[in-house]
Amino acid sequence: MPPRTLASLAHALGAAPDVGAALVALSEALAELDRGASVALLTYDERRGLLAERLLPLGGHTDRAPLDASMEHLPTQLRLGIMSGGRFVDLADRSSEVSRLFTLTLPAEGTLSLRGVRVEGYLPAVLALTEPRKIFGARVLDRFAPAVSLFELAFARLWEREAREEAVHTLEEVTQRVHAEYVRKLGALERQLADVRATPAVGMPAIAPPPVAMEMAATQQAEAVRRAERRAEMLEQQISSSAAQLEQTQLELHRRGETLRQTSRTLYLIDRVLSLDAAANDPRQLVDGLLALVGDDMQAQRCSLMLRAPEPNHLYLAAARGIAPHVMDGARVRFGEGVAGRVAQSRVPLLVRDVRDAGTHPLLHDQYFTTGSFISFPLVYHGELVGVVNLTNKANASAYTDEDVERVRLLGLVIALIATHAQLPERLLDVIAVA
Known part of the structure; x- marks a missing residue:
């Protein structure tokens, strides 16, 4: 791939607002190498162990389709190679079978290669590359590797941003829920305390009750107050725990923000040196x-x-x-x-x-x-x-x-x-x- 194409790809990936736009830019770079080849992104749900969604670039936009497919049917060595990331794994004779499973269009006598996209130890997605089978010349997956490396940098930046936005949204929901529960329980405790304090005055007979009855009423009131204080203490502990979790999450967001800043700087430096290569003799x-x-x-x-x-x-x-x-x-x-x-x-x-x-x-x-x-x-x-x-x-x-x-x-x-x-x-x- 000429440096000019890599430099323009770096610009496009740096300006991409989401993963779909970045995938479209990668697909356009692939078309410069071989118009018979195509690329797709399969999002991976590690909790369920399934490929959840297929993203396919089509004419400047991205077609999304649910997938819910597993890679367990692949041989262990191939599956581990894909999930480790860093390189394309050629599925060879299994290309046709796996393409149908992932709803991908395979060229006649073509091949399918898969490459895991890893970010901070996670596997959020898998890249799928289909190309016509060639007898002579270098394969597309070999010449396509530099462009994919640039895409992985942009994907990490976008994935971090989406994860941060999701974490902030979740924190807001948890905070609102904890606060509402706190207000509800505090109101209930205040009502209980008011009822307990009002009971002797309302139920006081005209003639003073025997000492034993007065002692039992006092014991019941003391027990009600103790329980109310215990509930208030437990609620305060829950709020303190939630605040600690919120602080920990904010620290994690700061760490991810720093990683995102470094990744953006790396992408900028790569773009700068590619421009230098194109201009310097x-x-x-x-x-x-x-x-x-x-x-x-x-x-x-x-x-x-x-x-x-x-x-x-x-x-x-x-x-x-x-x-x-x-x-x-x-x-x-x-x-x-x-x-x-x-x-x-x-x-x-x-x-x-x-x-x-x-x-x-x-x-x-x-x-x-x-x-x-x-x-x-x-x-x-x-x-x-x-x-x-x-x-x-x-x-x-x-x-x-x-x-x-x-x-x-x-x-x-x-x-x-x-x-x-x-x-x-x-x-x-x-x-x-x-x-």
């Missing part, structure tokens, strides 16, 4: 923009981008900020040596969370790292290693988390895509050699 300007994309988004005071060198099993330093001044651009690192070399060799992200333990980490002897929480992430595109991005010394002195690694994964996909299409590893080396 200077490889140095482009690589600095790619490093700024991930470094600014992850608040890394020290970061570096290493690209694949022409020598076998080597990386070279393409761009950096905050590292020692004697470390020059173009410096080589062999696979298996230091942090970046080991990550390049294993192609497995490395995360050190605890800043206190980072000082004794055996990999911190690498010349491109300082002590502190850090992330080293491999950049892979279509199975080929493009480079490694290193992030450390977070601006607010906090530790990186698994959520940060997931955000780097999305940013890394964009960096690997742009670096490959722009032939950045080869072109940048020529510029460094001249300098």
Whole structure:
């Protein structure tokens, strides 16, 4: 997919008011790749374990239809692959059967692929991609992956907003219900107390009752007052508990709002670097923009981008900020040596969370790292290693988390895509050699 299409898709997804509009934008991007392919979104109800609704883009709007379908009939390995998200799972020979179950239109001899869309550990939806079967050329699902990653960012933002609105609405209902119950019970208690206090005066005989009768009446009044006080105390505890729940919910809403802000910023930075890729011819300007994309988004005071060198099993330093001044651009690192070399060799992200333990980490002897929480992430595109991005010394002195690694994964996909299409590893080396 040309960068121009990715940039326009990022703009459309950023402006989408709801999930349906975002799905329409994704469908238009798919049409640029293959007009015979189609995409649909299946909402997933984790409580019931069912796909609840099918959203299908049709001519600028979204057709919604109830589904109530289960994925239990799929083999366990396929089902787990779909629910884990992050990639499309090809249903191959089962494409026709599952398409009928999900009321999707499958091209003649076409295939169906499903991909779970995960947000903060939840599975709110599944993307369904149908495409004609091809004998030659790359499949649509491989070329469609960058666009889907952008859609997942927009979906997370919209899903968070809908969840927040639903939580606020639920809180308002609960608060109103608790307040109404409080007023009702308080009124009933006041009436009971008034009745108890009025009983002796109303029922007082002309002749004073025997001492035993007076003592029994006093005991009954005391018991009625005790019960009324007990009910008032229980009601006050219920109100205190509801207030604590409301406070907890407000904290959760604040946390989700912060996540939404970060996601929106990530989408903005991706749009900015895609625009830079479309306009910049200077490889140095482009690589600095790619490093700024991930470094600014992850608040890394020290970061570096290493690209694949022409020598076998080597990386070279393409761009950096905050590292020692004697470390020059173009410096080589062999696979298996230091942090970046080991990550390049294993192609497995490395995360050190605890800043206190980072000082004794055996990999911190690498010349491109300082002590502190850090992330080293491999950049892979279509199975080929493009480079490694290193992030450390977070601006607010906090530790990186698994959520940060997931955000780097999305940013890394964009960096690997742009670096490959722009032939950045080869072109940048020529510029460094001249300098």
